[in-house]
Amino acid sequence: MSEAIAKAENQTNSLSLIMGTDQNKMASELQAISNFQTMVQHQLKDGQDFGVVPGTQKPTLLKPGAEKIQMLMGVTSEYNVIDKVEDYESGYFDYTVKCVLYKSGMQLTEGLGSANTKESKYVSRDGFSMKNTVLKMAKKRAQVDATLTIASLSNVFTQDVEDMQQFNQRENTETMTYDEAFNLKLNFGKNKGKTMGEVMNENRSYIEWLAENAKKAEFKTAAELLERVWIL
Helix, strand or coil, X not given: CHHHHHHHHHHHHHHHHHHCXXXXXXXXXXXHHHHHHHHHHHHCCECCCEECCCCCCCCEECHHHHHHHHHHHCCEXXXXXXXXXXXXXXXXXXXXXEEXXXXXXXXXXXXXXXXXXXCCCCCCCCHHHHHHHHHHHHHHHXXXXXXXXXXXXXXXXXXXXXXHHHHXXXXXXXXXXXXXXXXXXXXXXXXXXXXXXXXXXXXXXXXXXXXXXXXXXXXXXHHHHHHHHHHC
């Protein structure tokens, strides 16, 4: 009986909330959200701020787009690692980051993002060299999650990781460090299985060739990064 009473009370409370809503104000707020969404879609650039993956219904919001939206709204962000696994024996690293958005010192919303070294795009790399990369990726995902919430853009953009497959290579190259380039394993050709660093020590001319001719962006970027260090 008590469960039935509680259910009835919840329904009554919900109805009271609806009845007490200013419909004109709600209509105005919904129109403002719609106008903002339209403005955002016109301001952001396809392929830079968001990307449309073939076969998906909505474009994926990327980091540059999230940053522009936050700038348009005049908000600031703060990041905190709320959970982590750092296994230095196996080379497995896993981070969950919370992004909190503020305006004039007042907290508006928050988002969560996580990343780990066992994700498919990282498994070919040395886990130790990817520690900072997965932390940055967790931060980026938290930022996008918070931005979609504060700007009411979930019906316009998605951040589904599976929808971002064709942008993974770009993310890898954007965050690549010298150590990551040095430890990146080749998965093709006569040097398959060797790291870029090993090849560099054995045959620098091949690294120079990769910098000019590699078809995969991550190998081309790694080779260019190693070349720059040689020059310095």
